[in-house]
Each structure stands twice: as structure tokens, then as C-alpha cells.
Amino acid sequence: MHPLLRASFLSLIFTGTALAGNPTIAGAFVVEHPTLENLGFAWGITGDDNRNAEVAVQFRAVGDPAWRPAMPLLRIGGERVFRAREHLDYTVPPGFAGSIFKLRPGTEYECRLQLSDPDGVTGEATQTVKVRTRTEPQPYAGGRVLHVYPADHKGPKLEPSFGSLLEAYYGAGLGDWSVVWERRAQPGDTILMHAGLYRPERTNYVDPMAAPFDGSMSLTLKGTREKPITIKAAGDGEVVFDGAGNHRFFDVMASQHHIFDGITIRNTDVAIFAGQKEVTGAVGLVVKNCRFENIGFGVWTEYAGSSDFYIADNLFIGREDRFRLIGWAAAGSPAVGAYGSHLLTSYYAIKVYGPGHVIARNAIAYFHDAIGISTYGTPEQDPERQASSIDIYGNDIHLVNDNFVETDGGVHNLRVYENRGINVSQGGYSAQPVFGGPAYFIRNILYHVPSGVAFKFLGKPAGLVLYHNTIIGEQVSRDPYSNAHFRNNLFLGRDTAGRGIMMWPFATDTFSTDYNGYRPNRGVKEQYQWLAPAKGATMYNAKPGDWKTFATLAELRAATGQETHGVEIDYDIFEQLAPPNPAERHRVYHAMDLNFRLKPGSQAVDAGVAIPTVNDGFTGRAPDLGANEIGAPETRYGPTWLTWTPFYR
Numbered sequence: 001m002h003p004l005l006r007a008s009f010l011s012l013i014f015t016g017t018a019l020a021g022n023p024t025i026a027g028a029f030v031v032e033h034p035t036l037e038n039l040g041f042a043w044g045i046t047g048d049d050n051r052n053a054e055v056a057v058q059f060r061a062v063g064d065p066a067w068r069p070a071m072p073l074l075r076i077g078g079e080r081v082f083r084a085r086e087h088l089d090y091t092v093p094p095g096f097a098g099s100i101f102k103l104r105p106g107t108e109y110e111c112r113l114q115l116s117d118p119d120g121v122t123g124e125a126t127q128t129v130k131v132r133t134r135t136e137p138q139p140y141a142g143g144r145v146l147h148v149y150p151a152d153h154k155g156p157k158l159e160p161s162f163g164s165l166l167e168a169y170y171g172a173g174l175g176d177w178s179v180v181w182e183r184r185a186q187p188g189d190t191i192l193m194h195a196g197l198y199r200p201e202r203t204n205y206v207d208p209m210a211a212p213f214d215g216s217m218s219l220t221l222k223g224t225r226e227k228p229i230t231i232k233a234a235g236d237g238e239v240v241f242d243g244a245g246n247h248r249f250f251d252v253m254a255s256q257h258h259i260f261d262g263i264t265i266r267n268t269d270v271a272i273f274a275g276q277k278e279v280t281g282a283v284g285l286v287v288k289n290c291r292f293e294n295i296g297f298g299v300w301t302e303y304a305g306s307s308d309f310y311i312a313d314n315l316f317i318g319r320e321d322r323f324r325l326i327g328w329a330a331a332g333s334p335a336v337g338a339y340g341s342h343l344l345t346s347y348y349a350i351k352v353y354g355p356g357h358v359i360a361r362n363a364i365a366y367f368h369d370a371i372g373i374s375t376y377g378t379p380e381q382d383p384e385r386q387a388s389s390i391d392i393y394g395n396d397i398h399l400v401n402d403n404f405v406e407t408d409g410g411v412h413n414l415r416v417y418e419n420r421g422i423n424v425s426q427g428g429y430s431a432q433p434v435f436g437g438p439a440y441f442i443r444n445i446l447y448h449v450p451s452g453v454a455f456k457f458l459g460k461p462a463g464l465v466l467y468h469n470t471i472i473g474e475q476v477s478r479d480p481y482s483n484a485h486f487r488n489n490l491f492l493g494r495d496t497a498g499r500g501i502m503m504w505p506f507a508t509d510t511f512s513t514d515y516n517g518y519r520p521n522r523g524v525k526e527q528y529q530w531l532a533p534a535k536g537a538t539m540y541n542a543k544p545g546d547w548k549t550f551a552t553l554a555e556l557r558a559a560t561g562q563e564t565h566g567v568e569i570d571y572d573i574f575e576q577l578a579p580p581n582p583a584e585r586h587r588v589y590h591a592m593d594l595n596f597r598l599k600p601g602s603q604a605v606d607a608g609v610a611i612p613t614v615n616d617g618f619t620g621r622a623p624d625l626g627a628n629e630i631g632a633p634e635t636r637y638g639p640t641w642l643t644w645t646p647f648y649r
Contacts, residue, residue: 033356040413143188150196195237243268275301318346427456437463
């Protein structure tokens with residue numbers, strides 16, 4: 001947490017005397033954990049019953065003369081997030097939250113936030129703070145280098161050398177002596193794993209790898225941010241940790257500041273277990289340039305105190321069906337069809353909770369879910385134990401049976417941007433639920449979602465911001481959500497029989513949608529379905545008669561006043577792209593065969609609206625709709641070292 005935060009936030013953040021009225025009373029101001037590219041803020045208030053207060057945001061790198069505008073913070077508070085069957089019922093405390101996007105790593109920024117209200121502001125109305133973005137964690141250059149060789153290694157060895165990772169890490173012996181840790185690694189040490197196969201023989205009392213009976217390696221030491229403990233491939237060939245079918249390979253939930261770099265983990269249920277809810281969890285875990293094969297779970301923490309993970313540039317390959325998209329519905333469900341029920345063989349590639357995580361440029365295939373925040377439940381009061389300020393970007397996701405990315409259980413400043421997802425059964429990008437937000441979904445691509453739920457917004461989530469997404473599929477989720485805002489998106493239908501292109505189930509009177517492009521499904525009269533309450537009312541428990549339907553965007557515009565700049569488009573906006581066949585719900589498509597670039601001069605070009613730090617530097621008269629801007633560098637998805645064809649042309 002930033003030093004400015006600690007003073008009495010537990011009593012101040014989003015709390016205070018229950019004063020009614022329109023003037024705003026400024027409360028505690030929180031600078032959330034910085035990431036490599038983004039900064040997040042939350043500011044508690046009371047008052048502002050008419051919700052006309054605003055927080056303008058400016059920033060500049062320290063030393064730069066000019067201030068730049070960022071998006072204003074999102075006004076949150078009063079939204080109800082609930083799901084009765086799990087006994088969940090939470091009301092979002094009043095305040096503001098939001099992010100500054102696309103900053104330089106390792107750079108100190110001066111940020112100025114100005115709270116204003118036509119009805120007046122009491123308390124500190126301006127916050128000016130200096131915050132430094134993080135850099136990619138690296139091994140400590142001045143630490144010891146310890147060399148590990150596989151049991152069958154022949155030839156010279158660099159010293160000091162060890163016969164197993166646990167021997168280098170703890171000084172562990174064999175048999176009963178495996179838990180005698182008298183020569184532990186120190187902060188700053190780098191353990192270089194030399195090429196070969198490392199496979200625990202867990203039923204061998206004197207296993208050369210010193211593995212215990214369950215074959216799981218518990219790593220509990222404490223590095224520091226400046227001096228991490230690094231476990232890294234030496235560079236002389238592939239390093240393979242094979243679990244031999246065990247349940248859990250690495251248990252790091254008691255560790256701090258560990259780096260795993262360039263290794264392969266395979267043939268295990270859980271590759272890296274990093275935290276259990278209400279028990280303990282890792283801090284500062286780094287997993288990069290690694291391969292995960294034949295696993296049930298990649299990297300996993302449910303602990304609220306886990307923070308500042310960096311999981312980047314990895315390949316995760318699960319055990320799910322590689323040749324058909326099945327989904328997870330129960331046996332006999334029409335959604336499953338001839339292929340039967342789906343039983344989990346691989347769950348998540350990555351699942352986290354806690355603040356400050358970065359999940360970037362991973363390639364993921366054949367899981368139930370690709371990337372998720374733990375659903376968790378009612379968030380804890382301490383900002384240090386909330387899922388906030390989390391970045392999920394640049395990931396390439398191929399064939400999952402539930403969701404590409406889940407922000408489920410997140411609180412503030414969840415940033416899901418520039419991800420590509422192809423083939424998903426139940427829903428693409430999920431908020432089930434979000435406890436106030438904002439949860440940003442920006443410049444994501446989705447192709448082939450048979451359910452028609454591009455964004456799975458369930459559990460009455462609050463604080464949803466959707467900008468510049470390219471969605472090849474419908475959006476027909478009916479569960480009401482609060483405080484949602486749509487700009488510069490593309491939603492293109494697949495001519496699915498009996499299904500319209502778009503549903504907006506707004507639970508409260510705070511919402512907006514404009515500058516979006518829609519391709520209606522041919523032969524369907526009810527293309528646009530609308531649910532929104534009158535001013536001051538709510539519609540959390542809507543009835544069928546509360547919905548309004550429209551055949552055209554013009555009809556919706558006339559009735560609601562929304563989408564005044566929205567357009568209806570078709571697939572000719574792309575250079576060359578055809579929709580998936582809705583009759584082939586189990587079919588698998590490949591990213592290398594799909595081109596999401598816009599055609600110059602098409603209806604989606606220059607049809608958007610400018611949004612600070614989201615589409616700065618756009619070409620033409622205005623930003624283009626969807627994930628790709630003509631003339632901008634093409635987005636690279638997944639790790640740069642990967643050339644496996646399901647992900648790349």
C-alpha cells in the first residue's frame with residue numbers, strides 16, 4: 001500500500017457519519033497497488049445524494065511540464081450486489097474509483113484528482129500524489145548462484161551444485177531427513193536448474209529429489225522485492241518438472257517474492273498452489289516464460305492477502321477436449337447435446353485474489369476457465385485484502401468451456417484489456433459479481449460463443465465499463481446489473497435463430513450506452529431488448545413485462561434517448577471476416593484463420609468517441625469502433641516466444 005494510505009482507512013474508507021444531503025463530504029483517499037502499466041484510486045465520500053459530484057483526473061511523469069487528462073473516476077455507491085442462494089447481499093459504499101491507463105513501467109507519476117460538486121464539497125477536495133509504476137521483477141544480480149542437476153546428469157558441474165531443487169533450497173536430505181532444513185537459500189539467491197527431467201519418486205523412501213510421500217514440494221522461504229529467490233532454467237536445455245500424476249507440485253503459499261522463470265511443469269493436478277482462503281498466501285510471486293502441460297490447474301491463490309503477482313509470458317495447456325467445444329452443463333441438458341456431460345479435467349489456468357496482480361501475455365488452451373479472480377464473497381474492509389488494481393491483458397485464449405476471463409469477486413479497478421478469446425461455451429468475459437468497480441473491459445476480442453452471452457454479468461454486479469471491444473456474437477444476458485457504461489464497441493450477430501443482438505438489463509438509473517456498432521440477426525424482430533428503471537427507482541427483480549423490445553436501433557434511440565451516435569453495421573466493415581456458424585455450436589475455430597482488422601473507409605471507421613488514455617493517438621477524425629484502430633500497431637497476444645499455430649497466423 002502507498003504510504004499515504006495507512007492512516008485510519010479502516011474507519012474512513014467508504015464510511016462515515018450517515019449524513020443525507022446533496023453536498024459531498026470527502027472521506028479517505030486510497031492509492032491502490034500500482035502495476036506496471038496502470039494506477040488505481042478509490043475515494044470514499046458521504047452525501048451527494050443526487051449523484052452529481054465528479055472527480056476529474058490529471059497526471060504527468062515527474063519532471064514533465066504538462067498535465068494530461070485521464071478518465072474521470074467512476075461514481076459508485078448504493079448499488080446492491082446479491083445472490084440469494086449463496087446468502088450474498090452487499091451494498092456498495094459511496095465513493096469514486098478509477099484508473100489511469102497505459103503508463104510507462106518504473107516511472108514516477110504525479111497524479112492530481114479534483115473532487116467537485118455543484119452543491120458544495122466539505123473536506124479535502126484535491127488530492128495530489130506521486131506514485132511509481134512497477135517494473136518486471138528480475139533476479140538479484142548480487143546474489144549467490146546455486147546449480148541443480150538431474151540425477152542422471154553426466155559430465156562437469158558448476159559449483160556449488162546440488163542433486164535436487166529441495167537440496168539447494170533448504171539443504172534437505174533424503175527420507176526422514178527431508179525436513180531438516182539447516183542450509184536454507186537466502187534472499188537474492190538464484191537457483192539455476194540445468195537441463196533434464198525432474199520427476200519425484202514419491203513412494204521411494206530415498207527419492208533423489210527429496211520429495212515427500214505426496215510428491216508435493218513446499219517452498220516457504222521469504223525473499224524480498226529487491227532480493228527475490230529465483231528458480232530459473234540455466235539455459236542449457238529444457239527443464240521439466242514432471243509430477244508423475246501427483247495432486248500438487250509446488251506449494252508456495254507461505255513464500256514471499258519468488259520467481260519461477262523458464263521451466264516446464266507437467267503431469268500434475270495443481271502446478272503452483274499459492275494461497276488458501278483464510279489460511280495464508282504468497283506475496284510477490286512471479287511466474288514467467290514457463291510451460292504448463294497436462295495440468296488441472298496452473299497458478300492458484302484464494303487468499304485475500306496474496307498480492308502483487310506477476311504471471312506473464314507463459315503457455316498453459318489443459319486436459320479438456322481439444323477437438324470440440326462442449327460446455328459444462330449437466331448430463332441430459334440440450335446445451336450439451338450428443339457429446340454428453342462435461343466433467344472437469346482441467347479447471348483454471350490462473351486464479352487469484354488480493355490486490356496488485358498482473359496477468360499478461362499468456363497463451364491458454366483446453367481449460368474450464370482461463371483466467372479468474374476468486375469469486376470469494378463479500379469483500380473484506382481492508383483494501384490490502386481486496387481484489388483490486390488487477391491487470392489482465394495481452395492474453396491469447398483458445399477453447400475453454402466456461403469463461404475466458406472472470407473478474408468475479410473483484411472490487412475496484414479490475415482492468416481486462418487487449419485479450420483475444422476464440423471458442424467459449426458459456427460466456428466470454430465475466431463479472432459474477434463485481435462489488436462496485438470499475439471493472440474495465442477494453443479492446444478485447446471474442447469469437448464464437450454459442451450461449452450468446454459475450455459478457456456474463458450475473459449476481460447483480462456493479463460498476464462495469466466496456467470500451468472498444470469486438471464481439472462476434474450476441475449479448476443476451478438477462479440478469480440486471482448496475483452502473484454500466486458502453487462506448488465504441490462492436491457487437492455482430494451470427495444470424496442465430498430467434499435471438500436478437502443486444503440486451504441491456506440496467507438495475508439502477510445510472511447507465512449509459514452510445515457510439516456502439518451492431519449487426520442485427522436477420523429474420524428477428526426483437527433485436528434490442530431494454531430494461532431500465534425510472535429516475536430514482538431500481539429493477540433488480542425485473543418481471544417479463546418490464547422489458548421493452550425494438551426492431552431497429554432507431555426505434556431504441558427514439559424511446560430511450562441512448563445510442564444517439566450508435567450505428568448498425570455488417571461484416572463488410574472487416575477486411576475479411578465471416579461469422580461462426582450458429583448451427584455448429586461444438587465447432588472449434590482458430591485465431592490464425594481470423595482477421596479482425598477493419599476495412600479502410602468502412603462504417604466502423606472514425607465512428608467512435610475520444611476517451612482519455614484509452615484511445616489517445618487515434619488516426620482519422622475520431623476513434624474507430626472495436627478493438628483495432630486502423631493505422632495503429634497490431635496487438636500481439638500471448639508470449640513473444642510462442643509460435644504454436646492455434647494462437648498465431
